[in-house]
Amino acid sequence: MDKLLRKKSYIIAFLAPAFILFTVVLFVPICKAVYYSFCNYKTNYPIEFTGLKNYIKLFTNDETMKMAFKNSMFFMIFSCVTQLLFGLVLAALLTNIKKGRNVFKNIYYLPCVLSSAALGLLWMFVFTPTLGINKMMESLGWLENCADGPQWLFNTDGTIILPIIVISFVALWQYVGQSMMLYMAQISGISNDIYEAASIDGCSKKQAFFYITLPLIRPMVATAMSLNAIGSLKFFDLVYNMIPEGFLGNRAHVLATHLYEQAFKFNKLGYGCTIGVVLLIMCLIVTFLINKFVKVDSYDM
Amino acid sequence: MNISVDSAYDKRDNEKRKLVNGLIYGFLIFLALIYILPLLWVVITSLKDDNVIMTSPWAMPEKLRFDNYSFAWTMGNLGKATLNSFIVCSITLLVSLIVGSMAAFAIARLRFKLSKLVLTYFMIGMMIPIHCVLIPLFIQFSSWKLTNSLVGLIIPYVTFSLPITIYIMVGFFEGIPNELFEAAVIDGCSVPRMFTVVALPMAKTGFMVTGLMSFISNWNELLLALVFISKEAFKTLPVSLTKFVGPYHTNYTQMFAGIVIAVIPTIIVYCIFANQIVEGLTAGAVKG
Numbered sequence: 001m002d003k004l005l006r007k008k009s010y011i012i013a014f015l016a017p018a019f020i021l022f023t024v025v026l027f028v029p030i031c032k033a034v035y036y037s038f039c040n041y042k043t044n045y046p047i048e049f050t051g052l053k054n055y056i057k058l059f060t061n062d063e064t065m066k067m068a069f070k071n072s073m074f075f076m077i078f079s080c081v082t083q084l085l086f087g088l089v090l091a092a093l094l095t096n097i098k099k100g101r102n103v104f105k106n107i108y109y110l111p112c113v114l115s116s117a118a119l120g121l122l123w124m125f126v127f128t129p130t131l132g133i134n135k136m137m138e139s140l141g142w143l144e145n146c147a148d149g150p151q152w153l154f155n156t157d158g159t160i161i162l163p164i165i166v167i168s169f170v171a172l173w174q175y176v177g178q179s180m181m182l183y184m185a186q187i188s189g190i191s192n193d194i195y196e197a198a199s200i201d202g203c204s205k206k207q208a209f210f211y212i213t214l215p216l217i218r219p220m221v222a223t224a225m226s227l228n229a230i231g232s233l234k235f236f237d238l239v240y241n242m243i244p245e246g247f248l249g250n251r252a253h254v255l256a257t258h259l260y261e262q263a264f265k266f267n268k269l270g271y272g273c274t275i276g277v278v279l280l281i282m283c284l285i286v287t288f289l290i291n292k293f294v295k296v297d298s299y300d301m
Numbered sequence: 302m303n304i305s306v307d308s309a310y311d312k313r314d315n316e317k318r319k320l321v322n323g324l325i326y327g328f329l330i331f332l333a334l335i336y337i338l339p340l341l342w343v344v345i346t347s348l349k350d351d352n353v354i355m356t357s358p359w360a361m362p363e364k365l366r367f368d369n370y371s372f373a374w375t376m377g378n379l380g381k382a383t384l385n386s387f388i389v390c391s392i393t394l395l396v397s398l399i400v401g402s403m404a405a406f407a408i409a410r411l412r413f414k415l416s417k418l419v420l421t422y423f424m425i426g427m428m429i430p431i432h433c434v435l436i437p438l439f440i441q442f443s444s445w446k447l448t449n450s451l452v453g454l455i456i457p458y459v460t461f462s463l464p465i466t467i468y469i470m471v472g473f474f475e476g477i478p479n480e481l482f483e484a485a486v487i488d489g490c491s492v493p494r495m496f497t498v499v500a501l502p503m504a505k506t507g508f509m510v511t512g513l514m515s516f517i518s519n520w521n522e523l524l525l526a527l528v529f530i531s532k533e534a535f536k537t538l539p540v541s542l543t544k545f546v547g548p549y550h551t552n553y554t555q556m557f558a559g560i561v562i563a564v565i566p567t568i569i570v571y572c573i574f575a576n577q578i579v580e581g582l583t584a585g586a587v588k589g
Contacts, residue, residue, distance in 0.1 A: 005412045010492045014407035015419065017400045018463055025438065025460040026426055032437035090332075093325055100329075106575050107333045113571050113578060115521040117539035118563040121546065121556065122343055131553070136359055173335070181579060234430045237523045237539070244546050256432055256524070263436050264528055276433040283430055 030280075037277045041270030054274040064250040065275075068258040071164050075232040075254065076286070078168045079175070083228045084221065086172065087179030092209060094180070095187045105184070109177035116174065120241030123170045127152035127242075153243060156251050163252055167238050174238075175231065179224045186220040187213060222294040229286045233279060236260070255279050340564070347557035354553050366554065373558040378533055382541035383562065389451050389537060390519045393458040394512050400459065401466030401511070402474075402504070406496050408467070409474035410482070420471065426464040431525060439528055449532045457525060462515035473507035474500055510577050517567060517578070538563050 037055070040048045058065055090108060094101050111119060126132035134149035143149045155162040190213065198208050236256035243252045245261075253261070255275060263272025346354060347369055349362040374380040404423070408416050438457060439448065447453035477500060485499050523539040530536050542563055545556045571578060 002412065004486060004492060005410065007492065008413075011407055011411050011413050014403045014411065014496075018404035018423065018467065019419075021400065021456070021460045022423065022426060022463065025457050026429060026434060029434035029437035029441065030429065032441075033433055036437065093329060097322070097325060097329070104329050104333060105579075106571075107336050109575075109579060110336065110568070110571060113517050113521075114564045114567050115523075115539050115542075117521070117523045117542045118560045121542055121560050122339055124546065125553075125557070126339060126342075130355060139357075139359065230430070234432060236432075237521075240523070240527075241543060241546050259432055259435075260524070260528070264439075269436050269440065272436050276430075276436060279430055280433045283428070287428070 033273045033276055036270045036273035039270045041268075041273075043267035043269060047270075054271055055278075058271070058274055058278065064253050064258055067250050068253040068255050071160070071253065072233055072235070072255045074160050074164060075168055075171070075235055076229050079171060079228045079232040080225050082172050083176055083179045084225060086176045087183050087224065090176065090180040091183035091187055092213070095184060096205075105181070109181055111174040112177045114174075116237030117241050119170070119174060120238045123166075123238075124153065124242045127166060154248070156248055161248070161251055163243055163248065167242055170242070171232065171235070171238055175228070179228065182220055182224045182227075183217055186217040190216050218294065222290055225294060226287045226290045229290060230283050233283055233286070255282075343557050343560050347554060347561050349554055351552060351554045369554045369558040370562070372552075373555045373562060377541070377555055377559055378536070379538070379541055379559050379562050381534065382536050382538045383566075385451060385535060386520055386538040389454050389458065390516050392451075393455050393462060393519050394516050396455070397459045397462040397466050397515055398508055398512055401463050402470045402501065402508075403496070404463070405467045405470035406474055406500055409471045410495075410500065411492070420467070423464050423467050426461070427468075431461065435525065435528060442529065448529050449535055451535060453529055454526055454537070458515075458519045458522065462511075462519065465514060466511045469511050470504060470507050473504040477503045506577075509574075510580055513570070513574055513578050517570070520567060 036047070038049060038051055040050045040053070094105055097104075129135075129147050129149055129151065133152070134143060134146040137143040137149060138146040150162070152166050153163045194212055195208055198212060203211070234256060235254050239252065239254050239257055240260075256279070259272050259275040259279070262268045262275065342359075345362060348365045348367065349369075350364065350366055353360070353363070404419075408420050442448050442453050447456070481499055481503075482495060485495050490498065521539060522537075523543070526537045526540045527543065530540060542559055545559060
């Protein structure tokens, strides 16, 4: 049997399709992206190697990049903090109730599987002054005229503009279910004996949460947090679908929309690759930092 | 006397617990409303008359206008887009399951020194953001004349579905007891037959989980499809929806109907398979 399973021809035949796809669609393009990022490469022009010029321009002479970087960082920090808090609270509440746990769980998780493009449109309508929330406030008598209410998606005051904050709340609404689910999976894996022992020793439910549950799910906090961080750095669908292109100038850009605009609207393919490489490096750094500072070796139980 | 004191404590404790429980349920129900009401609002509005929507967007419709849907389906080109999405996602699902489970079988069951390394190579794919490969891939595919075709979407989608498929299927194949394979060998089974007759039927749950996940994530994918497809005839659902963005559109109800068309299939699939989906996404997330 061992001989049969060691036959080279079978091994190659079984691995080849996946391996070829992976190499052609992922590995080679990444190497190319790194190369293009050092080039002046525009559609219909020859490629010209320019060294670090793209990177220097990106970091010193690109106002949109500054905005995009700031907004992306805001998304990342906001989502890490709020998803951790809300995800934990929801997971703790849901693991403690007896009736209807599955119903609530499935409702909160639902938006995670729906199309961000469609949900983005939905929330765009909700925040359109003449249509959604403002109209409701008007009919409740809180606002004189719906058009004079807050311009949720068009207000450009402040360093972090209102539309970005609105979108970050929509993202929280959509994705908090995932964090909740991860924490719930981890909490339900904690042995009941520990809680019983603790309650015999006179430990209250609150203490049990802070001194038993929290330390034991810390590895999962690292996982969920890096997922959130990477997810919010990659953010594209909601921003693209909630703010019409070019409507707020460059103020509502994030890294992904900046990349999309540079590469496919202005045809600066090389420059787009530079943004892509910076994005990849940021993802790796963030994952590394979170794993270094949040993750601990899981406890033996 | 002691007993009566105890029971008094119990009673107070009980009342407190009831209050806390009530508060918790109140909070959970309030939150559930925030999740359901927007979706419900879209469905209701999509059935209204176009001129009512501006004057009273929060009222119930007086007359149900199902022709909004037929309008979005034909004029908004969503019918074609739904068909495209369906074709792309189904073929991707099929191909990624076949290719992924073959690779997973080789990694989990066939014996060669580099199997760990090969698995790591595939797992790296989970960490790479699609944005990073988007531009080189677009240049490559346009030179192969694969942009503006469904095949050009299916190839990258299959590749991006592979890491999670391989990861989950390796787990399933490793869980199959060795005795089954030994028995198959004694009966004169070849390796390909071992794969199709022994391994595949044992991993049905794995197929279910990975299949659902790949279908849902590809159904919702926007960025790649937006870049690769510019011809109306090949647009997928999320791409078709983007043309509704902006203040210059005129027919609101049609757009609401469009949103409903885009989310209803996923909601139905979710209602039927909620548990498998949750399991799969959690498993995938933990690894990635």
